[in-house]
Amino acid sequence: MSASPTPTRSLEGARILIVGASGGLGRPLAAALTARGAHLALAGRDPNRFGDLGVDASRAFAFDLADPGAAQPLIAAAAEALGGLEGVICCAGAVAFGPLDEIPIDVLQEIVAVDLVGPLVLAGAAISVLARGGFVLNISGIVAEIPTAGLVSYSAAKAGVSAGFRALAREVRPRGISVIDARPPHTETGLAGRPLHGEPPKMRPGLDPGVVAKRLVRAIEFDERDVPASAFTP
Numbered sequence: 125m126s127a128s129p130t131p132t133r134s135l136e137g138a139r140i141l142i143v144g145a146s147g148g149l150g151r152p153l154a155a156a157l158t159a160r161g162a163h164l165a166l167a168g169r170d171p172n173r174f175g176d177l178g179v180d181a182s183r184a185f186a187f188d189l190a191d192p193g194a195a196q197p198l199i200a201a202a203a204e205a206l207g208g209l210e211g212v213i214c215c216a217g218a219v220a221f222g223p224l225d226e227i228p229i230d231v232l233q234e235i236v237a238v239d240l241v242g243p244l245v246l247a248g249a250a251i252s253v254l255a256r257g258g259f260v261l262n263i264s265g266i267v268a269e270i271p272t273a274g275l276v277s278y279s280a281a282k283a284g285v286s287a288g289f290r291a292l293a294r295e296v297r298p299r300g301i302s303v304i305d306a307r308p309p310h311t312e313t314g315l316a317g318r319p320l321h322g323e324p325p326k327m328r329p330g331l332d333p334g335v336v337a338k339r340l341v342r343a344i345e346f347d348e349r350d351v352p353a354s355a356f357t358p
């Protein structure tokens with residue numbers, strides 16, 4: 125029997141900021157990282173939503189991903205609260221459904237702000253403080269690989285952020301910082317039931333969020349730089 129491989133990055137004591145920790149993926153991810161011994165700071169629009177995640181209020185931050193001026197102060201505050209920072213994870217996002225010519229312009233702009241510009245600005249702020257061995261992870265999604273009818277704005281923003289993260293991975297590799305683009309398939313988090321616009325189509329049952337969270341933790345531990353949709357299914 126072959127021995128199980130040893131992770132290249134230990135999460136024991138790792139200081140990690142999670143943006144979107146109140147979400148359907150963010151919660152199991154926070155729990156899985158805590159179980160590995162990571163020390164977390166959490167951010168979202170309403171920090172009161174983190175009460176049950178076992179993180180002290182001094183490490184819970186109000187943050188709007190659509191506000192590009194908020195990323196740098198958040199990174200600084202999280203690093204100060206944790207005494208340093210080894211990783212930043214963005215699992216915040218928003219979706220809108222319907223034909224492009226029926227999507228209000230302000231919704232299109234919000235999707236681009238939250239799913240494309242926000243994660244890139246956050247990553248830029250993160251890499252300016254991360255040391256060699258640090259990591260940034262963003263969850264783009266399968267639509268970055270398979271642009272989908274009825275999800276034009278979401279597909280465009282996610283494909284853009286996925287390309288940006290893969291380019292950034294190359295840019296900061298010489299500095300020893302890992303940048304991870306994860307593209308999970310449809311997952312049962314309830315995201316589709318909270319669209320900024322429109323109604324979701326009928327979808328086949330999605331993946332279990334706990335299974336997706338565990339796969340993301342594995343990607344961090346084993347320093348995988350790219351986690352395509354195919355990595356989430358057997």
Ligand SMILES: NC(=O)c1ccc[n+]([C@@H]2O[C@H](COP(=O)([O-])OP(=O)(O)OC[C@H]3O[C@@H](n4cnc5c(N)ncnc54)[C@H](OP(=O)(O)O)[C@@H]3O)[C@@H](O)[C@H]2O)c1
Nearest residue numbers: 144146147148149169188189215216217265310311313315
């Ligand atoms: N579920 C899927 O099928 C699936 C598949 C592939 C990729 N993804 C991606 O995975 C990520 C997590 O999604 P999820 O499924 O966990 O959805 P979710 O349960 O709806 O969680 C979304 C999270 O995003 C946060 N958020 C939304 N707008 C924000 C803003 N302007 N500023 C800060 N935080 C904001 C929400 O926090 P508050 O509302 O508390 O602020 C919440 O924590 C998203 O990027 C999504 O696109 C999801």
